[in-house]
Amino acid sequence: MLRTSFQGVARLVRHKALYRSPCLLPRVHLASAFGSSTESLVARFCPEKTDLKDYALPNASWCSDMLSLYQKFLEKTKSGGWIKLPSFKSNRDHIQGLKLPFGLETASDKQDWRLFTRSIQLEGQGYEYVIFFHPSEKKSVCLFQPGPYLEGAPGFAHGGSLAALMDETYSKTAYLAGEGLFTLSLNIKFKNLIPVGSLAVLDIQVEKIEDQKLYMSCIAQSRDKQTVYAKSSGKEICSLSLGCLPLPHPQQRGGKMRAKSQILSWSLGLLGVGMLLARDMDEEKGNKVRITQPATQDSLK
Amino acid sequence: MLRNCAMRLRTLGTTPARRPGAARRLFSSEKVIRKDYALPNPSWTKDLRLLFDQFMKKCEDGSWKRMPSHRQNPTRAIQEFQTLFVDSKFKKEEQMSKAQQFTRSFEEGLGFEYAMFYNNVEKRTVSLFQGGLHLQGVPGFVHGGAIATIIDVTTGTCAISEGIAMTANLNITYKKPIPLLSVVVVNSQLQKIEGRKLFVSCTIQSIDEKTLYTEATALFIKLDPEKPLT
Numbered sequence: 380m381l382r383t384s385f386q387g388v389a390r391l392v393r394h395k396a397l398y399r400s401p402c403l404l405p406r407v408h409l410a411s412a413f414g415s416s417t418e419s420l421v422a423r424f425c426p427e428k429t430d431l432k433d434y435a436l437p438n439a440s441w442c443s444d445m446l447s448l449y450q451k452f453l454e455k456t457k458s459g460g461w462i463k464l465p466s467f468k469s470n471r472d473h474i475q476g477l478k479l480p481f482g483l484e485t486a487s488d489k490q491d492w493r494l495f496t497r498s499i500q501l502e503g504q505g506y507e508y509v510i511f512f513h514p515s516e517k518k519s520v521c522l523f524q525p526g527p528y529l530e531g532a533p534g535f536a537h538g539g540s541l542a543a544l545m546d547e548t549y550s551k552t553a554y555l556a557g558e559g560l561f562t563l564s565l566n567i568k569f570k571n572l573i574p575v576g577s578l579a580v581l582d583i584q585v586e587k588i589e590d591q592k593l594y595m596s597c598i599a600q601s602r603d604k605q606t607v608y609a610k611s612s613g614k615e616i617c618s619l620s621l622g623c624l625p626l627p628h629p630q631q632r633g634g635k636m637r638a639k640s641q642i643l644s645w646s647l648g649l650l651g652v653g654m655l656l657a658r659d660m661d662e663e664k665g666n667k668v669r670i671t672q673p674a675t676q677d678s679l680k
Numbered sequence: 681m682l683r684n685c686a687m688r689l690r691t692l693g694t695t696p697a698r699r700p701g702a703a704r705r706l707f708s709s710e711k712v713i714r715k716d717y718a719l720p721n722p723s724w725t726k727d728l729r730l731l732f733d734q735f736m737k738k739c740e741d742g743s744w745k746r747m748p749s750h751r752q753n754p755t756r757a758i759q760e761f762q763t764l765f766v767d768s769k770f771k772k773e774e775q776m777s778k779a780q781q782f783t784r785s786f787e788e789g790l791g792f793e794y795a796m797f798y799n800n801v802e803k804r805t806v807s808l809f810q811g812g813l814h815l816q817g818v819p820g821f822v823h824g825g826a827i828a829t830i831i832d833v834t835t836g837t838c839a840i841s842e843g844i845a846m847t848a849n850l851n852i853t854y855k856k857p858i859p860l861l862s863v864v865v866v867n868s869q870l871q872k873i874e875g876r877k878l879f880v881s882c883t884i885q886s887i888d889e890k891t892l893y894t895e896a897t898a899l900f901i902k903l904d905p906e907k908p909l910t
Contacts, residue, residue, distance in 0.1 A: 471819045491790075491813050492860070495823035498814035499785055528785035537782040538847040539832040543825020550817070550824070562824040566851045 440503020559615030723789025
């Protein structure tokens, strides 16, 4: 019964008429209704089979440092809890069926969007990078090799290109660690320039998750850690907190069961409200709105 | 020019052929290399053109100046920078010929479409920016890193007017996401100078100034030939 109820709510949320009513139903993704665990987020993010091209794979432009470190981390994915993240040309490909919170939906769905860090398509000319994520320790490592199209000062990568890659790694880490969606702040201290074509290793750590915000830190350095290129901190906001109704806190250690039962009771309450509203609109608009699962209503009575 | 191209080809020939496109690149005409990208093109929306015209009017009395923007740095500037500030082990001729300015590495309309204007008296730089579809982050919105880049470029122009400088710190607070293909005004102001330190602030707002998208502060350090970067 619960499963059909939630399916019904999800369908209602997707229906246009309800979207237009301001802030009545926040985004209710089926998995999120139970508070997405990192495991389920990773499973959705890393499809087992896909036709999409994965750009985070070695190619002829990768320097030997990058190749050898990549192999080392690949070994760790077999035994030690690390996961290699795929990298597609658009975030829409990563997060299939992502519904942005009300008010942030954009009208069109253009096919020629490209993720900024995958926009320069010529091999070796722009961003060459791969991210490895450790779900239990909530940390990431990004291997980054800037190409000549990312130049700022002659022979060195533009500060903005490193900022962009830091933001990108923060985004992916925050999404998988706690459904982080938008960056709230980014503070970068540049220490040394990265020569074009050389390897920079970015180590990202989630420091804490508080008030629906993820706080992370990053250090970008050379492989031998002798040269620090930059240090930064970033803050991302969780997508669940972007709705208008008070939301349960994201899962924290020791509070899993409490969070789940809170979400459950909150969702059932919303379901009731949603059903009532849908019925009212149905009367107003002369049956233009159709609830596709009449059985759901009956099961609530 | 032909002699220089021939010399470079010979150098390329001795290194392992990793990038077959390199030789073709060298034969691009001077016109393509020196094209000024900070001028209207068909991808510019009406809003961007109007704003551009408004600022061009402001340039008429000399208080504002439009900054030209090229894909590649002139060879002379590259050589000067490398000689003054960079250790010889980092000098790579081969890469210099292929390199291009990050913000101009996109097809027309798909990346950063922007024009910068500088006011020498007020020490202010204004960028009129339109983010193309290849700058996507969250679907439909400009990537936080692309915003960081345009802030770095705009604040950098403010700082470079005092001498060659490098970004030391960049602190950005994102208030609202910027939709792709919308036009925003990036306004940066030199706040103070302390020795070699240059403090610059920056805001990104909508054209009507009613929406504040981003706020930022940046610290630049003026380069000293006595203290090389590498």
